Amino acid sequence: MSGTTSLLVGTTKGAFILTADAERRHWEVSGPHCDGWPINHMTADAESGTIWAGGGGDWHGAGIWRSDDGGATWTLSRLSTGQMDRWAAEDADFAAMIGWQDTPAPFGDSLQSVWALHHAHGKLFAGTKPAQLLVSGDGGTTWEMNGALAGFADREAWNPGAAGLTLHTLVSDPDDPEKFWIAISAAGVFATSDAGKTWERRNRLSNAGACGHHDHPAAPRNGETGHCVHNMVRGADPHSGSELLYQQNHHGVYRSRDGGHTWDDITSGLPSTFGFPIAVHPHDPETIWVVPLNGDMQGRYPPGASAAVWISTDGGETWAAQHSGLPEKNCYFTVLRQAMTTDRQIATGVYFGTNTGSVFASIDGGDTWDEIARHLPTILGIEAFDRH
Numbered sequence: 001m002s003g004t005t006s007l008l009v010g011t012t013k014g015a016f017i018l019t020a021d022a023e024r025r026h027w028e029v030s031g032p033h034c035d036g037w038p039i040n041h042m043t044a045d046a047e048s049g050t051i052w053a054g055g056g057g058d059w060h061g062a063g064i065w066r067s068d069d070g071g072a073t074w075t076l077s078r079l080s081t082g083q084m085d086r087w088a089a090e091d092a093d094f095a096a097m098i099g100w101q102d103t104p105a106p107f108g109d110s111l112q113s114v115w116a117l118h119h120a121h122g123k124l125f126a127g128t129k130p131a132q133l134l135v136s137g138d139g140g141t142t143w144e145m146n147g148a149l150a151g152f153a154d155r156e157a158w159n160p161g162a163a164g165l166t167l168h169t170l171v172s173d174p175d176d177p178e179k180f181w182i183a184i185s186a187a188g189v190f191a192t193s194d195a196g197k198t199w200e201r202r203n204r205l206s207n208a209g210a211c212g213h214h215d216h217p218a219a220p221r222n223g224e225t226g227h228c229v230h231n232m233v234r235g236a237d238p239h240s241g242s243e244l245l246y247q248q249n250h251h252g253v254y255r256s257r258d259g260g261h262t263w264d265d266i267t268s269g270l271p272s273t274f275g276f277p278i279a280v281h282p283h284d285p286e287t288i289w290v291v292p293l294n295g296d297m298q299g300r301y302p303p304g305a306s307a308a309v310w311i312s313t314d315g316g317e318t319w320a321a322q323h324s325g326l327p328e329k330n331c332y333f334t335v336l337r338q339a340m341t342t343d344r345q346i347a348t349g350v351y352f353g354t355n356t357g358s359v360f361a362s363i364d365g366g367d368t369w370d371e372i373a374r375h376l377p378t379i380l381g382i383e384a385f386d387r388h
Contacts, residue, residue, distance in 0.1 A: 054114030127167030161185030235285025266316030353379030
């Protein structure tokens with residue numbers, strides 16, 4: 001596979017697009033886009049070139065921006081109202097200043113922000129805060145809320161994570177549009193085999209008696225993984241053809257070879273149990289990368305203040321540190337849950353962004369790293385976009 005690689009970067013101060021030359025050595029940065037909205041996540045359709053950016057917050061409400069011209073222009077689809085609408089409704093001068101129009105939002109004030117976007121099988125999916133699943137069949141113009149998840153039987157018992165009750169991960173089966181997985185902090189993994197008509201929770205440990213005792217409230221217990229999933233990715237299992245999933249949890253890294261029905265703890269060999277992102281090789285599902293941090297209460301920076309990405313080439317059985325080109329000391333950045341990705345080139349590129357505004361890239365599987373952008377706002381999400 002060859003072509004142009006771009007990185008879609010969501011930040012606290014808008015969306016940015018990083019575009020590489022053919023060798024992925026030199027990168028140009030455009031932005032900020034989307035009127036400076038907080039953008040949690042971005043995605044794109046490789047066939048049409050359409051780019052979407054989702055975000056918002058207490059001030060703006062939830063919304064999704066769309067560009068059909070590579071990021072040159074954007075249109076906003078507002079999903080909910082925020083504090084600015086309440087102010088504008090009571091202050092005509094303020095309303096005039098921001099160009100506010102009293103246009104009803106489809107979900108009222110029930111949504112705070114969009115946390116994840118995913119395009120698959122001709123549909124656009126959005127995960128929100130509070131945790132709801134939205135689906136659009138017309139590229140994001142109109143949206144429907146998934147009723148089965150909204151009315152899930154024990155929903156009132158779900159506990160929010162530190163960032164709130166967020167649906168932050170969307171995973172589809174490329175061959176079967178009926179199969180879909182989501183992750184919610186802190187309710188765990190959910191899956192559907194009937195295109196969202198029904199859902200089931202899938203958090204059971206494969207060997208419940210082996211997890212030991214942990215005092216941490218997010219640790220595995222009662223035969224299940226911790227429910228505070230931070231990120232989840234999918235790869236086709238080369239051994240059995242079953243569904244291979246990986247997750248970085250608030251407390252540990254886990255693998256499932258059966259679509260999430262059972263999970264194996266694969267944390268052994270890593271320097272900590274805590275981290276946010278996980279990425280899988282697009283052509284080798286046994287190869288995965290994580291960015292361990294020292295702990296949730298210890299500062300949330302690399303162990304020993306020395307940056308490293310950790311790789312496993314055997315599905316999490318063993319791990320090795322990759323740090324060439326990364327800050328070796330006095331490094332206190334955080335890599336957030338959606339701020340790591342891979343492209344789909346033959347020589348696969350791996351990328352991550354930091355809360356200090358840097359983007360690091362490796363085009364040799366993580367053996368060496370280069371800082372390709374710096375001084376951006378806090379980076380919330382990165383997705384690679386390959387144009388052919």
